[in-house]
Amino acid sequence: MSMSPALTDLVWPRRTERLVLRPPVLDDMRAVHAYRSDPETARWLTTLETDLEQMASRLLDGARTLVVERDGEIVGDLMLAVKDAWSQREVADEARGTMAELGWVIAPAHRGRGYAVEAVRELVTAAFELGVRRVEAGCFAENAGSRRVMEKVGLRQEGYYVRESLHRDGTWRDGMSFGLLADEWDLEARRPRG
Ligand SMILES: CC(C)(COP(=O)(O)OP(=O)(O)OC[C@H]1O[C@@H](n2cnc3c(N)ncnc32)[C@H](O)[C@@H]1OP(=O)(O)O)[C@@H](O)C(=O)NCCC(=O)NCCS
Incomplete structure (x- = not known):
């Protein structure tokens, strides 16, 4: 049986122009919880965090979370979850561990400065350096910010689903999926080829 790649296979931290990406430690959890427990931030996220310890065990145990720092301060977090195609x-x-699902959150106080795009370019690059052949990400269609991040990074919109996702407010909402293949991504330039 083939082994799936894992975030721990890469060298951390990774640096971009302004940001540092690294696996989280327990000490980071208070800062992460502060923005993830904000209902506005969690509006389109899978989980609206309540209990800090529950959040910490989920984010620290899976080896699929990264925190994003600017000048030593946590400004957000990312997900890179290796999956089977x-x-x-x-x-x-042969399909095992060949894909990565990506996700991102930037704390409200740090939005609007291009951090999400900068961090997600590095996240996509990290995923392809791990050796997956495809990355994908999904969002509620109404999540204009997240859609824009994916467009700017250069992920391809691949699906639009009508009222297929149930929001915690009880309404069924449209969803979208984006994806890109390793051979479409320039690892050096950190953008799609061509
Ligand atoms: C979506 C999110 C990550 C964007 O973070 P950010 O650091 O502010 O994003 P950037 O500064 O890199 O902006 C990227 C682009 O998106 C645009 N954008 C950001 N938020 C937007 C919004 N709410 N509506 C429309 N466009 C938005 C920016 O204007 C920029 O595009 P531009 O350069 O053409 O102007 C952030 O708003 C967030 O964490 N939201 C809550 C969590 C979430 O929804 N995560 C994704 C779940 S799928």
Whole structure:
């Protein structure tokens, strides 16, 4: 059976022009909880955090979270979750661990400065350096900020789903999916080729 790549296979921290990306430690959790427990920030996120310890065990245990720092201060966090691609049964082993699902949050106080785009360019690059062949990310269609981040990074819109996602307010909302393949990404320039 083939081994899936993991975030721990890369060298951390990774630096961009203004930001540092690294796996989180327990000490980071208070800062992360402060913005993730804000209902406005969590409006389109899977989880509206309440309990700090529950959040910490989820974010620290999975080896799929990174924190984003600017000048030593936490400004947001990222997800890079390695997954199996869909495949037919006979070739399932070859599809294992070939894909990464990506996610991002920037704290309200630090938005509007291009941090999300800068961090996600590095996140995509890290995923392809890990060796996955495809990255993907999803959002509620109404999440204009997240859609713009994906467009600016150069991910391709691949799906639009009508009222397929249930929001915590009880309403079914439209969803979107974006993706890109490793051979479409320039690792040096940190953008799509061509
Ligand atoms: C979406 C989010 C990560 C953007 O963070 P950010 O650091 O402010 O983003 P950037 O500064 O890199 O901006 C990227 C682009 O998106 C645009 N943008 C950001 N927020 C926007 C919004 N609410 N509506 C429309 N456009 C928005 C910016 O104007 C910029 O585009 P431009 O250069 O053409 O002007 C941030 O708002 C956030 O954390 N939201 C809550 C969590 C969330 O929804 N995460 C994604 C779940 S799928």
